[in-house]
Amino acid sequence: MATDKNTVLAIDNLTMKFGGVTAIDDLSLHVNRGEIVALIGPNGAGKTTAFNVITGVYEATSGGVSFGGSPIPKGITPDKITKLGIARTFQNIRIFGSMTVLENILVAKHMRTKQNVLTATFRLSRNEEKRVRREAEELLDDQGLLQMKDEIASSLPYGLQRHLEIARALATDPQLILLDEPAAGMNPQETQELAAFVKRIREKHGLTVFIIEHHMDLVMQISDRIYVLDFGKLIASGTPKQIQTNKRVIDAYLGSVEEDEPADIKPSALNAKKEGAVNAES
Amino acid sequence: MNNIKHRRNKKILTAVNVALLLAIYVAVFVAEQVLPQTSMLFVVLKKGSIYALIAVSMNLLNGFTGLFSLGQAGFMLIGAYVYGIFTIPEEFRQSVYQYFDGGVIHFTVPVVIALVMAGAAAAIFAALIGLPVLRLKSDYLAIATLGFAEILRALFQWKIIGPVTNGSNLLRKFPNFNDFNIKGADGKVAVYLSTLIPFIVAGICILLIVLLIRSSYGRAFRAIRDDEIAAEAMGVNLFKHKQLAFVISSFFAGVGGALLAMYQMAIQANAFTSAMTYEILLIVVIGGLGSVTGSCLGSFLFIAASEWWLRGLDGGTFLGINAPGIFRAGFRKVVFAVIIMLVVLFYRKGIMGDSEFSAKRIAERFRRIFMKRKSKIEVVENE
Numbered sequence: 001m002a003t004d005k006n007t008v009l010a011i012d013n014l015t016m017k018f019g020g021v022t023a024i025d026d027l028s029l030h031v032n033r034g035e036i037v038a039l040i041g042p043n044g045a046g047k048t049t050a051f052n053v054i055t056g057v058y059e060a061t062s063g064g065v066s067f068g069g070s071p072i073p074k075g076i077t078p079d080k081i082t083k084l085g086i087a088r089t090f091q092n093i094r095i096f097g098s099m100t101v102l103e104n105i106l107v108a109k110h111m112r113t114k115q116n117v118l119t120a121t122f123r124l125s126r127n128e129e130k131r132v133r134r135e136a137e138e139l140l141d142d143q144g145l146l147q148m149k150d151e152i153a154s155s156l157p158y159g160l161q162r163h164l165e166i167a168r169a170l171a172t173d174p175q176l177i178l179l180d181e182p183a184a185g186m187n188p189q190e191t192q193e194l195a196a197f198v199k200r201i202r203e204k205h206g207l208t209v210f211i212i213e214h215h216m217d218l219v220m221q222i223s224d225r226i227y228v229l230d231f232g233k234l235i236a237s238g239t240p241k242q243i244q245t246n247k248r249v250i251d252a253y254l255g256s257v258e259e260d261e262p263a264d265i266k267p268s269a270l271n272a273k274k275e276g277a278v279n280a281e282s
Numbered sequence: 283m284n285n286i287k288h289r290r291n292k293k294i295l296t297a298v299n300v301a302l303l304l305a306i307y308v309a310v311f312v313a314e315q316v317l318p319q320t321s322m323l324f325v326v327l328k329k330g331s332i333y334a335l336i337a338v339s340m341n342l343l344n345g346f347t348g349l350f351s352l353g354q355a356g357f358m359l360i361g362a363y364v365y366g367i368f369t370i371p372e373e374f375r376q377s378v379y380q381y382f383d384g385g386v387i388h389f390t391v392p393v394v395i396a397l398v399m400a401g402a403a404a405a406i407f408a409a410l411i412g413l414p415v416l417r418l419k420s421d422y423l424a425i426a427t428l429g430f431a432e433i434l435r436a437l438f439q440w441k442i443i444g445p446v447t448n449g450s451n452l453l454r455k456f457p458n459f460n461d462f463n464i465k466g467a468d469g470k471v472a473v474y475l476s477t478l479i480p481f482i483v484a485g486i487c488i489l490l491i492v493l494l495i496r497s498s499y500g501r502a503f504r505a506i507r508d509d510e511i512a513a514e515a516m517g518v519n520l521f522k523h524k525q526l527a528f529v530i531s532s533f534f535a536g537v538g539g540a541l542l543a544m545y546q547m548a549i550q551a552n553a554f555t556s557a558m559t560y561e562i563l564l565i566v567v568i569g570g571l572g573s574v575t576g577s578c579l580g581s582f583l584f585i586a587a588s589e590w591w592l593r594g595l596d597g598g599t600f601l602g603i604n605a606p607g608i609f610r611a612g613f614r615k616v617v618f619a620v621i622i623m624l625v626v627l628f629y630r631k632g633i634m635g636d637s638e639f640s641a642k643r644i645a646e647r648f649r650r651i652f653m654k655r656k657s658k659i660e661v662v663e664n665e
Contacts, residue, residue: 055515082517094512096505098572098636107505110498111517117526120497121490129498172517 006032007069008176008208009054009086014063016049016232023049025232026063031176036202036209038219040243041229042253047212048091050229051178055088056081068175083111087174089165091181091212097154101145101164104153105136108171136171142204143167159190166197170205177201179211183218191215195222216254220244228253298641303485310481314474322590327477328459329589330582332541335484337565337577338491339534344563345571345636346495347527348507349416350424352559353408356431357532358539359554360407361400363438365540366453366549367446369396374455379448386445393457397483397540404536405529407434412525428556438551453549480541487534492574494530503527507572568625570632575639580632592617 009031016024024046031037039047052058054065056078065072067084082088087108096104109132115125123129140146145167148156153164162182169177179198183191195218202209213219219226220240228236228243230252236243243249310327317323336354343349368391370378379385391399415426437443439450447453459476466472494500502523505513514520543549561584569580594600595614603609625633637643 057511077519077521078511078514079517079519082515088515090512090515094509094515096508096512098508099501099504103501103504106498107501107513107518108516110502110505111519113498115498117494117497117499117530120499121494123493123497132498168516 005069008033008067009210010066011050011054012063012066014050014053014065015061016046016053016058017061023232024053024229027229027232027234028063029227029234029237031208031210033208034202034206035224036198036211036222038211038213038223038226039229040213040216040219040226040253041235044231045229046232047229048180049232051088051180051212054081054178055086079111082172082174085173085175086178087169087172087176088178089162089169089180089182091184093158093161093165095153095161095165095168097152099153100150101153101156102133102136102140102149104164104168105139105171106132108168109136112173139167139171143170158185162186163197166201170201174207176208176210179209179213181212181214183213183215186215188217191218194218198222295641295645302641307478307481307485311478314477319474319476322593324477326582326586326590328480328545329542330585331480331484332538332545333562333565333581333585334578335487335541336535336538337562337569337581338488338574339531339538340562341566341569341571341574341577342491342495342503342534343527343531344566345573345577346500346507347503347524348510349524349527350420351427351528351531352424352556352563353411353427353431353532354535354562355554355556355559356427356434357404357408357535358542358558359431359434359438359551360404361536361539362543362549362554363447363453363551364403364536365396365400365543366456368399369393369456370453371455378452378454379445381451382445382448385448397537400540401533401536404539405533408529408532409525412528416521416524416528428559431554431556431559435551435554447551450550450552453543454547456543458544458547480545483537483541487537488574488578491530491534495574499523499526504572564622568622568629568632570634570636572636573632573634573638576632576634579634579639583633587621588614588618 007030011027011029014024014027015022027046027050029037029039039050041047049058053060056072056076059075064074067081067086072081072084096107099107113125113128113132115128119125120129137146137149140149143163145160145164148160153161156164162185166177166179166182182198183194186194198209198211199222201207211219211223223240226236226238226240226243227234228246228249230248235252236246236249238246244254313323313327336358340351340354343351367387368389371390372388375388376384411427411430415423415430418426438447440447441449443449444451459479462475462479463471464473464475495503502513502518505516505518506520506523510520539554546553565580565584566577568584569576569578592600592614595609595617596611598604598606598609600609629635
């Protein structure tokens with residue numbers, strides 16, 4: 001099903017067990033090139049676990065992940081997966097707090113610089129260092145963070161730390177970026193700005209975006225497609241419209257539809273009969 | 283405009299830093315020619331510079347990479363032994379290895395090469411134990427490295443390898459710092475270099491560590507310290523970089539061990555106890571985890587206080603007060619412990635924190651004081 005040339009990320013029959021607990025149960029999904037795809041679901045549904053399996057933090061109990069058409073080998077460490085072209089941000093911000101904003105970006109560029117420890121120490125790869133610095137400053141300039149490049153990262157306000165984390169992920173030159181609740185703790189206006197920002201980085205960097213988020217306004221506004229997880233199982237997938245009207249999703253996660261949208265209730269009742277059979281491709 | 287000014291300022295500050303460093307070296311050289319050789323100052327300068335190197339090498343690991351390792355004494359031991367074994371002149375081997383029939387090694391290498399070999403041997407050993415040990419984290423890593431250091435201490439006294447290590451007997455008669463003094467025609471020393479030599483060797487090594495810390499690899503090390511998971515997610519190969527930091531730190535600890543052997547003029551495995559590692563850890567923490575200049579300052583202060591300034595506390599008279607009843611053997615350690623506790627209480631992150639002592643810092647300090655004055659004057663004028 002996910003053998004399309006356009007498929008960047010494909011998860012096939014993935015199961016992840018921690019002892020007796022099944023965090024993810026037979027999950028299959030795919031993300032096409034240039035799409036913004038969201039993964040939603042109640043707390044504890046296994047969304048972040050899915051991200052952790054994709055990025056190699058956990059090794060899947062069964063099933064696998066392929067990236068760009070070829071399967072990611074089992075047991076490969078997260079840094080190698082980042083090198084393949086998958087970058088991520090974290091649910092709880094994980095910037096390098098004692099380092100400057102610029103240094104945070106430079107760390108992300110470290111793996112792609114052509115130097116070894118001797119040429120770096122003896123300053124034989126000065127041009128490489130200059131190139132990386134220039135690229136990092138360009139990226140910061142583009143992100144509007146250049147004027148604070150020498151600030152210590154932990155001293156930035158919360159919103160900017162989130163922004164820096166995304167910028168740092170972009171610095172690894174990814175094809176696919178995984179955003180884990182980027183709007184957590186943001187007010188409505190910041191969330192709006194984030195929506196525009198995610199769309200912009202997709203255009204500008206030719207990125208594919210896979211996003212976990214609880215702000216439904218944001219999800220519905222930017223996603224091309226949505227997958228819904230509940231207790232580790234995929235319960236629905238489809239376009240924002242299809243998801244909004246899916247009975248199972250409403251029951252499990254979204255809650256009952258507000259009264260000013262009575263038109264939406266009927267199709268959802270229809271969908272309820274199909275129960276999770278909604279598919280974006282249909 | 284601003285940028286050009288900024289860059290020029292930076293150049294000036296760098297020049298001031300270099301000038302300060304040179305001034306220290308010149309001062310050491312001059313002091314050595316002028317002051318009597320028996321002055322305690324030279325004990326502090328020699329041992330302080332050696333400890334500074336070892337402390338900085340430990341800081342690279344514990345302060346900059348965030349790996350809590352306590353194996354420093356073990357790597358120093360390897361360095362000291364390798365240096366001693368390969369530099370004892372052939373004519374002395376029979377007397378040094380008297381219980382082992384002159385030993386099995388019958389060649390010597392020049393001092394500089396022996397120093398590099400000392401570092402290399404410690405580095406190779408670190409690379410070997412790094413494979414299992416670096417899978418551990420924090421306290422567990424500390425315990426494992428401490429264990430390896432203790433094993434080394436016992437191993438080097440083992441009789442079976444006595445023909446190489448001289449068992450539990452001393453290694454002696456290898457070249458020491460006094461051999462670098464230049465003698466005149468009359469056989470008397472014309473130019474003293476015995477304090478400058480450890481300063482130069484330690485200085486070069488510390489410079490290399492600083493260059494490493496300020497390179498892309500140093501940034502990766504600090505990223506690992508700040509957040510291992512994030513560093514790995516940004517493409518930093520954790521094991522490779524931890525191993526690198528561990529091996530490089532051990533290399534310089536090995537060189538430091540060799541220098542310590544040169545200073546002490548004798549090597550005995552039993553002296554490289556875990557207490558030695560704790561002394562260095564103390565210097566690193568008091569100087570500031572993640573501060574190279576902090577480690578250097580800390581080491582000179584530590585050596586000066588423990589070997590020189592507080593000596594009177596053990597000897598009956600301190601600061602002109604003669605009280606043999608209180609100031610007797612062991613009292614120095616009590617006072618020293620209290621001082622250390624006070625320092626840690628008032629400087630929680632060490633003397634330097636994680637910043638560096640430099641011309642820039644001094645300039646900023648002065649600017650702040652000056653600005654405060656100026657604003658006060660302005661306030662007064664406005665009134």
